[in-house]
Amino acid sequence: MRRRLTLWAFIVLCVVGGLAQDADTAHIDSMHFELRHVTVYGQRPYAEVIPAQRLGGKQLEVLSSHSVADAIRYFSGVQLKDYGGVGGLKTVDIRSMGSNHMGVFYDGIQLGNAQNGQVDLGKFSLDNIEEVALYNGQKSDIFQSARDFGSAGSIYLRTRYPKFATGKRDNVNVTMRTGSFCLANPSVRWEHKLSPNVSLSLNSEYTYASGQYHFRYRRVFSDGTLAWDTTAVRKNGDLHAFRAEGGVFGASNDTRWNAKVYYYDSERGIPGAIVNNVWKRAQRQWDRNFFTQGSWQHRVSDRYSTMANVKYARDYLRYLNPDTTLLLVDNEFWQDEIYVSTANKLTILPDWEANLSVDYQWNYLNATLVNFVYPTRHTLLTAVATAYTWRGLKMQASGLYTMVNDRHSSRQAGTTVQHHSNHLHRLTPAVFVSWQPWQQHDLNVRAFYKRIFRMPTFNDLYYTDIGNANLRPEYATQYNIGAQWQWKSERGLVSAVRLSADAYYNRIDDKIIAIPTGSGQYRWTMMNIGQVRIRGIDVSTRLSLRLPAGVALDGTLNYTYQRAQDYSNPEDDHYGGSYKGQIAYIPWHSGSAIVNAAWRQLTLNYSFIYVGERYHTSANIPVNHEQPWCTHDLSASYAFSWGAVNGKATAEVNNLLNQQYDVILNFPMPGRNYRLTLKFDF
Numbered sequence: 001m002r003r004r005l006t007l008w009a010f011i012v013l014c015v016v017g018g019l020a021q022d023a024d025t026a027h028i029d030s031m032h033f034e035l036r037h038v039t040v041y042g043q044r045p046y047a048e049v050i051p052a053q054r055l056g057g058k059q060l061e062v063l064s065s066h067s068v069a070d071a072i073r074y075f076s077g078v079q080l081k082d083y084g085g086v087g088g089l090k091t092v093d094i095r096s097m098g099s100n101h102m103g104v105f106y107d108g109i110q111l112g113n114a115q116n117g118q119v120d121l122g123k124f125s126l127d128n129i130e131e132v133a134l135y136n137g138q139k140s141d142i143f144q145s146a147r148d149f150g151s152a153g154s155i156y157l158r159t160r161y162p163k164f165a166t167g168k169r170d171n172v173n174v175t176m177r178t179g180s181f182c183l184a185n186p187s188v189r190w191e192h193k194l195s196p197n198v199s200l201s202l203n204s205e206y207t208y209a210s211g212q213y214h215f216r217y218r219r220v221f222s223d224g225t226l227a228w229d230t231t232a233v234r235k236n237g238d239l240h241a242f243r244a245e246g247g248v249f250g251a252s253n254d255t256r257w258n259a260k261v262y263y264y265d266s267e268r269g270i271p272g273a274i275v276n277n278v279w280k281r282a283q284r285q286w287d288r289n290f291f292t293q294g295s296w297q298h299r300v301s302d303r304y305s306t307m308a309n310v311k312y313a314r315d316y317l318r319y320l321n322p323d324t325t326l327l328l329v330d331n332e333f334w335q336d337e338i339y340v341s342t343a344n345k346l347t348i349l350p351d352w353e354a355n356l357s358v359d360y361q362w363n364y365l366n367a368t369l370v371n372f373v374y375p376t377r378h379t380l381l382t383a384v385a386t387a388y389t390w391r392g393l394k395m396q397a398s399g400l401y402t403m404v405n406d407r408h409s410s411r412q413a414g415t416t417v418q419h420h421s422n423h424l425h426r427l428t429p430a431v432f433v434s435w436q437p438w439q440q441h442d443l444n445v446r447a448f449y450k451r452i453f454r455m456p457t458f459n460d461l462y463y464t465d466i467g468n469a470n471l472r473p474e475y476a477t478q479y480n481i482g483a484q485w486q487w488k489s490e491r492g493l494v495s496a497v498r499l500s501a502d503a504y505y506n507r508i509d510d511k512i513i514a515i516p517t518g519s520g521q522y523r524w525t526m527m528n529i530g531q532v533r534i535r536g537i538d539v540s541t542r543l544s545l546r547l548p549a550g551v552a553l554d555g556t557l558n559y560t561y562q563r564a565q566d567y568s569n570p571e572d573d574h575y576g577g578s579y580k581g582q583i584a585y586i587p588w589h590s591g592s593a594i595v596n597a598a599w600r601q602l603t604l605n606y607s608f609i610y611v612g613e614r615y616h617t618s619a620n621i622p623v624n625h626e627q628p629w630c631t632h633d634l635s636a637s638y639a640f641s642w643g644a645v646n647g648k649a650t651a652e653v654n655n656l657l658n659q660q661y662d663v664i665l666n667f668p669m670p671g672r673n674y675r676l677t678l679k680f681d682f
Helices: 002-023 025-029 057-062 068-072 458-462
Strands: 053-056 078-082 090-094 102-106 109-111 129-136 153-159 170-179 183-195 198-209 213-220 226-234 239-251 255-269 284-299 304-321 329-349 352-367 376-390 393-412 415-435 443-454 474-488 494-516 524-547 551-566 589-599 602-611 629-642 645-654 673-681
Touching (some): 057 602, 068 078, 068 153
Antiparallel strands (some): 053 129, 078 090, 170 183, 304 329, 376 393, 443 474, 551 589
16 A cells, blocks of 8 residues: 555656646746766776777887787787797797687788788887787677688787877877897888878888897706707897888768878898707898788768778798708799778667678789799688677677688690689688676676688698698687676775686697608698697786875786697507697796886886796607796886977886797797887977
């Protein structure tokens, strides 16, 4: 009875209030109310189903990093393969799935290498990079090209977008770096506002380094006796590189577009492995990389948006090994790529979206090798994706249809004969889910499943005396479950806390590996006989503090545990076999830490990287064991102003404790080294 009276009283009050409002509308409209000191509390909804690991802005600037490869070392779940020296090859492997399963995107369009599938991240300087982001699975945005759905993990490099202060039409940045290994690295960036909605950016950089550094090489037998202990100088690691890029950016209420041109030209020495008491190698490599790309995005209406991407790339590579005691090699390669993409997003309901993307890619490889087959690859990708949000629940699902058609040619009796060598079509799914159980708490639980594959590269299929045209694709199946919690406060000692953890299981099937053919080690062939199973945990935490005297302290800690086992051959299960062994160069434990302190114009930064014990082959026996290593880096920056000129001076000490270590066996890394950077903004 009491509930009924309460309900009727509420209805009467609503009706009376409504009548009073209608009767006095003119009076209410003429009144003016002023509210002061009103604070609205609420949680910002997660923009991504699976949040990315990111380094950007000031955090990226203060790291002791020169290239993209240096910065990515601080992400959890990542293994960087560094072959030593300033000019050594640097590739990244995420969660032990292999470098070829990583997609690297430059301003939203993938960087490709159909020849060997490797993208050398050491070529990309941080001078023009605004943010580096790492996604496991795929980017949590259905409005993207079909190519974005086609990798087991993705690295997104976002270049600087011109921003101008009020009244300014030009920004100029001049940077000069110098330091150990005879480093000389000047760069210039100019940004110009062509109109209120269109801007221009030009950036160029030159890098020279001798690449010479002292190192100590010490080996101990399994019984503890000393094998050798030598101090020498690492040579043939010099680098001469020039990079230039330009971009035009436009934006209006409903349209965003950009067009870019990129050119990179380098000559480098390849230090080579230290084996058989040979301390100096003579191999050299020349690279010329050019691409031009454009992107256009337009919102047609509140329910429909469209996007188009286009790219042309031309890459040149020359490899020279003048050592005739082994085998004289002087090979040249030319790659061409054409890429066209379109994406169309439709908002079906306010909380339900769908996207259809179609990509076409053409690749061609030319070389000076004898009996080369000049392969051409046509790739058609079609992705259908949908996203649905209901309260704290977000769901995404996608299906990627891939069709690949390979052709190669042979020259017979002075004529060129075309051959159809490979035709493949596959459908691969992905499902992503995240849930925020309580709106008042910033806790997010996420999970995803994805199955994807990577095509064999041109070298895998067609390289003279090595390639195998019958190779099958290499499949990756991923399972992930994790959670993230964060808390922020506008007052007090602690300003922000973030905790994140993920557990995952990955499986690689039909893994492509090289095995020797015949009695010698000079002929190899590629085969599908591999299987790898990976179980791992990634943990990340970040803490931000407000200390007395205006000191801001920020710290990030990452930890990864991985058990990546080789299940390729059950018969190889005896002592010294590789069955169920931890795969090469994957540590069980690894981690990193970054601590940054800022006070007025002064910034101090400490960074730490740890890689635990591992083996350099899947045969986990004592002779193949590799010791753990860690590095400590320190840097200090001071910002100053001279009138209209803003400057910053940075001094760095890298590998502070002079740790002697190898990332890859017999490729010693630099010890303690120094770098000084001066930046001026006009």
